Amino acid sequence: MAGLEDAFASLFEINMGVGKGERILVFTDTVREDEVPTSADADRRDRLYVVAEQTACFAAGKYGNASFISYPATTAPGAEPPEVLWRAVFGESTVAEMITAGVFHPLLNKKADSDQLKRAQDIVIAHKDVVVAVIIAMANNSTSHTRFRALANAAGARFASLPNFDPGMFFTSLRVDWHLLAERTGRLADAVSKAVDITVECPNGTRMRFDKRGRAAKGDDGLLTAPGSFGNLPAGEVYLAPLEGKSEGIMVLEYAPTRKLSTPLELLVQRGCVVGIRGDEPYRAKLEQKFAESEKNRNIAELGIGTNDRATRPDNILEAEKILGTIHIALGDNSGFGGTVSTPFHEDYVFYRPTLAIHMDDGSTKVLLAGGKLLL
DSSP: OTTHHHHHHHIIIIISOOOTTOOEEEEEEEOOTTOOOOHHHHHHHHHHHHHHHHHHHHHHHHHSOEEEEEEEOOSSTTSOOOHHHHHHHHOHHHHHHHHHTTOHHHHHTTOOOHHHHHHHHHHHHHTGGGSOSEEEEOOSSOOTTSHHHHHHHHTTOEEEEOTTOOGGGGGTGGGSOHHHHHHHHHHHHHHHHTOSEEEEEOTTSOEEEEEOTTOOOEEEOSOOOSTTOEEESSOOEEEEOOOTTTOEEEEEEEEETTEEEEEEEEEEEETTEEEEEEOOOTHHHHHHHHHHHOGGGGBEEEEEEEOBTTOOOSSOHHHHTTBTTOEEEEEEOOTTTTOOOOOSOEEEEEEOSOEEEEEOTTSOEEEEEETTEEOO
16 A cells, blocks of 8 residues: 555654664454454455554564564454463563463453452563563454553553554544644543533434543543553544443444444443343344343443544544544443443444533533534
């Protein structure tokens, strides 16, 4: 694909700020034997594999200390990646020590308790000198909401997550003015952080209220140059974990993560969880399967607001949730960004032309989005 050299250079120089001698790891995943992707998605994932490999080759040629790993895709976004990736990022001796301490396999299964998480973090930090410095996660299934990612950040690694990536994004949403995006995202995060709760209404019938007491809003601006930085690429959102057990309302889904639904699905939310689904669209079966696997997968995990003015694609969740003036709501895991629910599932859904208002402790209200237009 013409122009990729410049795109790779921007990725490593502007977004990641790679320095001399830093170790870089690029990884991706492949279609599992039991998966049956659509022809369009199979083509995208083939192209994703090729561009991930090219990204690693570019890094090796320019910086001299880069490696590439692929593995069969996990069963869902948010599931922990396989042991081979842990060993590549944290080192053989670090993983061996976690196994001896009895914390590694609970981590892989997302069943580690707080003491086990603390022990794992202590081990990783003690061996931080062998941890990869820069991680480019081009796996189709997201590793953003994993202990793997959180521990890499704890050790100082800079982590860019590109789930569902389409190489064409190098020439659209990744061509944004990063410094203007950072300024816009920061202003919005500051405003949202002042609220005690948030209300959202959309023309499709979505109506939600979120309690955010004690939860800070954070910004994903694509500038991942500080030790321990994490974010999506393409970037451009403000996000928070609403208080568990408090969200209420109706979510009307018009898009799955990689396609427009044939007819909308209506999700009824009470006490912070999805308690019912209305509609016959085939995607309902996938949701019901995830809900049957764990009640935690019903959790209202995230509220996000898009801030990228170069993002346009509604049919790819990685870019769709960054579109300026949209909001997205996620189900499942939120343990990696301020929440308390840990489960091997995290999936986002985008909502268009929202009106979003923040409500303060003194009873005042401020509208930040009106019909999808940012007013801040």
